[in-house]
Amino acid sequence: MCATCGCGDEAAPRVYSLEVPGLDVPGQEVPGPQAHEHSHEPGHSHTHDGHTHSHPHDHAHPHADGHSHTQANTPELIPLEQNLLAKNDLLAERNRGWLAGRKVRALNMMSSPGSGKTTLLVRTLTELGDRLQAGVIEGDQETSLDAERIRKAGRPVVQINTGAGCHLDADMLRRGLDALDPAMGSTVFIENVGNLVCPALFDLGEAAKVVVVSVTEGDDKPQKYPHMFMAADLVIINKSDLLPYVEFDVDECVRRIRRLNAHAQFLVLSATTGDGVTAWYDWLDGHPSRTETRAGSLAGPLEESLTDAH
């Protein structure tokens, strides 16, 4: 506490007074404790190593011995220590519980725009027919063009338009699930907004994250958008029919993903011609869900759901 006027840590906790682990990073401003100058006019201002603030309160100053103050507004520091995505993560856990309760498996499909997610889904839903009981939640900034393509495949589909939003979040998925009302034991494909950046950060409560990258995008995508590939459980390299015409090294792409993500699985296929899609169907048949590894107690119901679905 300041010996002159009584202001200081205890009376007026400040932003810089917080002991934050790692704050002593070189170049980070760490003002020393109370090395500051005063000017004591009413409504006086202080300088604390580099920043200034003013006190709008009046001081009653009996300056004889141990002066006392009457302070109307004492700033207060409220410690919170919570993740910035805590609310989303909580909603995602609720989704996960809701899905587990209905034995529904949700797969979060992510990619850049135009990589072929919708084409892959339409082919999957058409070819698997009744083998796979599934619905789709379509995320796009605008339009229901993709949802219409899914509807033509004869499957229940819900469109979520995010407007300016660049990703789906857990609350959007909850609303989508409410609208879709998936059957017990079914699969829900969540087609996220086409974007290799933002969707990677938002847990939706899905069983697995599937990232689609097409060979026309370049095999350096994993290096350029590492968060997305770090988050992936399965990476699908799509448009393999175009490999003879583009410079895309499949092995190099896989190597680059491996350097970010030790557990991802890989498939190479063409959603347009159907080459390689059998492996994707096998994955859908036999995939152990992420929920299973996160919470062992949920393994039973979800495993049953895979069986029930086919």
Add this chain to the structure above:
Amino acid sequence: MHELSIAQSLIDAVLDKTAGRAVMGVNLRIGPLSGVLPDALRFCFDVASAGTTLAGARLLIDEPQARGHCRECGTDFAMTDMFLLCPCGSADVAVVSGRELNLVSVEVA
């Protein structure tokens, strides 16, 4: 621009905890591997906080260094990107820090 969503989450979280009191400062800890860019978040915070009790609040962002631990050679080292590669050449690396995305505290009047 996911920073806009994050700024909105941040503002909602602070509003929840401050019960209408004017917010003077917000302290965050954002690691370089978190996927959130502090400058973009500052920009979005200014836009999204307008008209709330957080308008004009100082955003102080602590950016801890990212560190990895090599399971092969046992050393801890500074990570400059997200690639899990120890200077010894091993890719068997655990991320020790750098993914933080935390609301640490708020200063209210």
